[in-house]
Amino acid sequence: TLSSGLVLRGMGEATSLRLVNSANGRMITSSAALSDVSFEHLVFNGNGANQSDGAARDDRSLLFLENITGLSVVRATIKNCRHGAALRLNACDRALYFGNRFLDNGAAGAAFIGDHSFISNSDWYRVIGNYYESSTDTGTAQDGVQHSTVIGNIYNNCELGVSVSNSTTRFSRWNVVTGNVIKGRGGGAGTSVGIKASTFGNPGPGNMKDVVLSSNQIQNCDRAMWIEEVDRILIKDN
Numbered sequence: 001t002l003s004s005g006l007v008l009r010g011m012g013e014a015t016s017l018r019l020v021n022s023a024n025g026r027m028i029t030s031s032a033a034l035s036d037v038s039f040e041h042l043v044f045n046g047n048g049a050n051q052s053d054g055a056a057r058d059d060r061s062l063l064f065l066e067n068i069t070g071l072s073v074v075r076a077t078i079k080n081c082r083h084g085a086a087l088r089l090n091a092c093d094r095a096l097y098f099g100n101r102f103l104d105n106g107a108a109g110a111a112f113i114g115d116h117s118f119i120s121n122s123d124w125y126r127v128i129g130n131y132y133e134s135s136t137d138t139g140t141a142q143d144g145v146q147h148s149t150v151i152g153n154i155y156n157n158c159e160l161g162v163s164v165s166n167s168t169t170r171f172s173r174w175n176v177v178t179g180n181v182i183k184g185r186g187g188g189a190g191t192s193v194g195i196k197a198s199t200f201g202n203p204g205p206g207n208m209k210d211v212v213l214s215s216n217q218i219q220n221c222d223r224a225m226w227i228e229e230v231d232r233i234l235i236k237d238n
Helices: none
Strands: 007-009 016-018 028-030 034-040 043-045 063-066 068-074 077-079 084-090 096-098 101-105 114-128 131-151 154-165 172-178 181-184 193-198 208-214 217-219 223-228 231-236
Touching: 063 068, 068 084, 077 084, 084 101, 101 114, 154 172, 154 208, 181 193, 193 208, 223 231
Parallel strands: 007 034, 016 043, 028 063, 034 068, 043 077, 063 084, 068 096, 077 101, 084 114, 096 114, 101 131, 114 131, 131 154, 131 172, 154 181, 154 193, 172 208, 181 217, 193 223, 208 231
Antiparallel strands: none
């Protein structure tokens, strides 16, 4: 059970929390209103190859956290989530990811695809200097997020590097994606994308606006960028 002010700190790779075989659930689920929770210098291992599929995509998310203001994940390794999102946040304002490694999330053959991280309905989201390796869906996924910065991250072999979306009814505005290195998985199937900014079918006027995509390096993607139904977007020096 998480609590406000909790700091869970390990010793890097020497401190590994691993989901046991056939747990067939999440490692941590928290929905209580909390503040200032930190995970630091830990390994979270979802052991996805030894879990069964859930009935819905988020049933196998590794860390499923809601309503935490001031969540920090610092220099952790989050890996081997079966499907859903290895780190799934909702209504978590002022979240910070710094210096983490996200590895091999989304098990081959799972019923649903897997994101490294997904956040929805949140403000002041900061993603800085993380490394993302091999996922069956998105490295950094955002939905209905305002005032976000995704800066200086490396994405390798992800189906989609960074997404900025508004598929919920909440507006998505003031999002910055800058200085990232994205190497897609290619293959010519039209599915590997570097950066996607789209309302995903919720295109009401003003639902998504004021996006900056600058100084990113993108290679080996079927589409470097996919832009759809966005008001006021700056694309510069990529």
